[in-house]
Amino acid sequence: MGYQECYKETNELAAERYELAAERIAEIAEAAQTPEPFAEYFQKNAAYLQRLGALYEKGKGGSLVARSMEECEADNATLYGEILPEAYGRSYANPAYAAARLGETFGGALSLLAAHLRTACGEVFRGNLMQLTIAMELFVEIYNCFEGAVADALPQEKEVQQILYWHFHDYREIFDERSVRxxxxxxxxxxxxxxxxxxxxxxxxxxxxGAYIGDNERQIAAYLNTLPEADIQAMADTYTEGYRIGFETTGKDLSKKTAAQVRYPIGFERMVRAAVRNFEKMGLEVTMLASGTAANKQYDYDHREDRAYYLDKAYVERGLETWKNAFEEEKVHADGMAGPAVIEVFGEEPFSPETKKEAFRYSEKQQQLCVYEMSQRGQITNQYIKGEERSFTIIAYPLPSIGARFEKIFAETVKINTLDYMLYRNMQQKMIDVLDQADRVHITGKGANKTDLYVNIWKLQNPEGETAFENCVADVNIPVGEVFTSPVLKGTNGKLHVGQVYLNGLNYKNLEIDFKDGMVEKYTCTNFEDETENKNYIRDNVLMHHETLPMGEFAIGTNTTAYRMARDYDIADKLPILIAEKTGPHFAVGDTCYSHEEDNLSYNPDGKAIVARENTVSAQRRENPEKAYLNCHTDITIPYDELDKITVIRKDGTTEDIIVDGRFVLAGTEALNEPLDR
Structure with a gap:
């Protein structure tokens, strides 16, 4: 059964409803019977839905694939042109513009609606008529509230809010079934x-x-087409071998699994094709998730909390029910899911968002609901895709937007992804031998960097057979280069400071986080003039709406070659966390690296058991799992040039330095300095 069969039954159910909605939308597009400026809003968005309908019909008739390049580009411009940065200032999908034109009462809701309609783009190209139909019906229902109204007798805001609420509430089942499938x-x-x-x-x-296709997608696809097949195969082999070795090193049985999820950027299909064949040789089918670069990151940021307009406890509970039901329906396939294999990209300009007062924001109560929802969904997912049986891999490559030296940076990245892991493994083991003697580790910044942090280290009961640090080489987490542990929270105190860091697509300036007994105590940055905005920015996007988070990981990155590349090509601010975390010590806020796998013992290459697998937060997993797992993990790296020292402090008060003045000084690790000194 292929994807067309997945939608056959629901498409048949939607067909008559679609025809009725399409007729109504044609009437609205021609002459909306509402006062201005609402008439313009409804006519514009009705015309947009008509274009989606026309593309659906093309797909149904088989002519989408046969479009000329000019037609493809024109259709893409039609679908996404209004939200591109140059046009967004006059788009109803922009909450600020919508509020200015339509008024504060309805501007936010109608901007939300305009953005929601755009989520149907990809579904149209999949041939998913039901999703297009219910989007059309929602639009018509809201239009009906305004039809025939006059400027001084508009509908009640509550009426519009309730329509949106019940739409998302009632169709949650359809959305979740599709997501899980x-x-x-x-x-x-x-x-x-x-x-x-x-x-x-x-x-x-x-x-x-049906996704936005920009210069990055076109140029990376064209570039990969110039590479020899052997180079493409080597890239795919690095990626899929990392996945396979991840199961091997953690003692998990890959033969029990039937599928891997391949997550990839649009434009990398040539590499992905080779990877799919590799997975098939392992006995794995694939599910796939493709994504393109954002048409407009400000648009995405403006709508990130649109659910605030209708989110309540009943909606969340309904969603948890439908999420569980969707997994129950797919439980056989879920049991066979081995985990994600991810290809990331980097190279876009760091994004510093504008915070708009017109955009929806979660209330304090809604933030707590989001945390609860995320925790419960994570537990449900883990029930069906068992954490103790799955693994992952992740690798990253640059995009052409990284600059004129893209091809050289791409070649350097390929080299970094295939560095000699044995060389790193041996040097990292020398660090671990000293780190395992630590009572605490003291990390300090230099120059303008204000880091002054003590990390409490797990105490070994059997040093001959146990270790507190994992020797991480290039398997699940490519490229090579870090040793990491789960800190003991009590006694982990001090300040973490980074001059600039790029986390999950967002830029942070002078990020400061203070820890008390391993928990985030206070935080700030200098992105905005208003200190409240700075705190909200961090709470929303680093703490993920939690009041506080534990330090889930302390690591020392050893990939000085990646650091050198970043400096040589002036791309440090563009590196993804995956690579950046290997270019200095880093600290993760959120879950440990062993989330849901605390009781599955794993071993370093020297045979020692890795015992620092939990903290006092994750230790609650049996009695109180919703408090044990935070469902987030964000790595924050101090680059070597902002680093003064990393010093091991033993129980007897003696010390030993791992790094001094940003250079590795421990005997046997000096080779790591060679890229730094070039």
Whole structure:
């Protein structure tokens, strides 16, 4: 069964409703019977839905694939042009513009609606008529509230809010069924059909996803087409071998699994095709998730908390019910899911968002609901895709937007992803031998960096057979280069400071986090003039709405080659966390690296058991799992040039330095300084 079959039944159910909604939308597009400026709003968005309908009909008739490049580009511009940065200032999808034009009462809700309609783009290209139909019906229902109204007798805001609430409440089942099926069921093979069957030398294939296609997608696909097949295969082998070795090193049985989830950036299909064949040789089918670069990051940021307009406890509980039901429906496939294999990209300009008062923001109560929802969904997911049986891998490559030296940076990144892990393993083991003697580790910054932090280290009961640090080479977490532990929270105190850091797509200036007994006590940055905005920015996007988070990881990155590349090409601010975390010591706020796997003992290459697998937060997992797991983990790295010392402090008060003045000084690790000194 292919993806068309997945939608056949629901498409048949939606067909008559679609025709009725399409007729109504045609009337609105021609002449909306509402006062201005609402008439303009409804006509514009009705026309947008008409374009989606026309594309659906093309797909149904098989002509989407046959479009010329000019048609592909024109359709993409039609779908995304209004939210591109140059047009966004006059788009109703912009909450500030919508509020200015439509008034504060309805501006936010109607901007939310305009943004929601755009989520149907990808579904149209998949041939998912039900999702298009219910989006159309929502639009018509809200239009009906305004139809025939006059400027001084508009509908009540509550009426519009309730329509949106019940739409998202009632259709949560459909949304979640589709999400879970795409996650675990290989029959949902829309992306796979493109990857494995399209002519990848003809870049029209990029436009078959229905996603925004910009210069990055076109240029990276064209570049990969110039590489020899051997180079493409080598990239795929590094990626899939990391996945396989991840199971091997943790003692998990990959043969029990039936599928891997491949997450990849649009434009990397040639590499992904080779990777899919590798997975098939391992006996794994694939599910796939493709994503493009954002059409406009400010648009995404403006709408990140749109649910604030309707989120309440009943909605969350309904969602947890439908999420569990969706997994129950797919439980056989979920049990066979081995975990994600992720390809990341980097190279876009660091993004510092504008905070708009017109955009929806979660209330304090809603933030608590989000934390609860995330925790419960995580537990449900882990019940069906068992954490103790799954693994992952992740690798990153640059995008052409990184600059004129893209091809050289790409080649350097490939080298970094394939560094000699044995060399690093041996040097990292020398660090671990000293770190395992620590009572605490003291980390200090230099120059403008104000870091002054003591990390309490797990005390070994059997030093001959145990270790507190994992020797991380290039398996699940590519590239090579770190040793890490789960800190003991009590006694972990002090300040973490980074001059600039790029986390989860957002830029932070002078990020400071103070820890008390391993928990975040206070925090700030200098992104905004208003200190309240700075704190909200961190709480929303680093603490993920939690009041506080534990330090879930302390690590020392050893990939000085990656650090050198970042400095040579002036791209330090563009590196993804995956690589940046290997270029200095880093500290994660959130879950430990052993989330849901605390009781599955694993071993370093020297045979020692890694015992620092939990902290006092995750230790609550049996009695109170919703408090044990935070469902977030964000790494914050201090680059070597901001680092003064990393010093081991033993119980007897003696000390030994690992790093001094940003250089490795421990005997046997001096080779790590060679890239730093070039």
């Amino acid at each position: 795409c996650l675990v069921n290989p029959a949902e093979d829309f992306e796979k059909e493109i990857v494995m069957q399209a002519d990848l030398s003809d870049l029209r294939y990029l436009y078959r996803y």
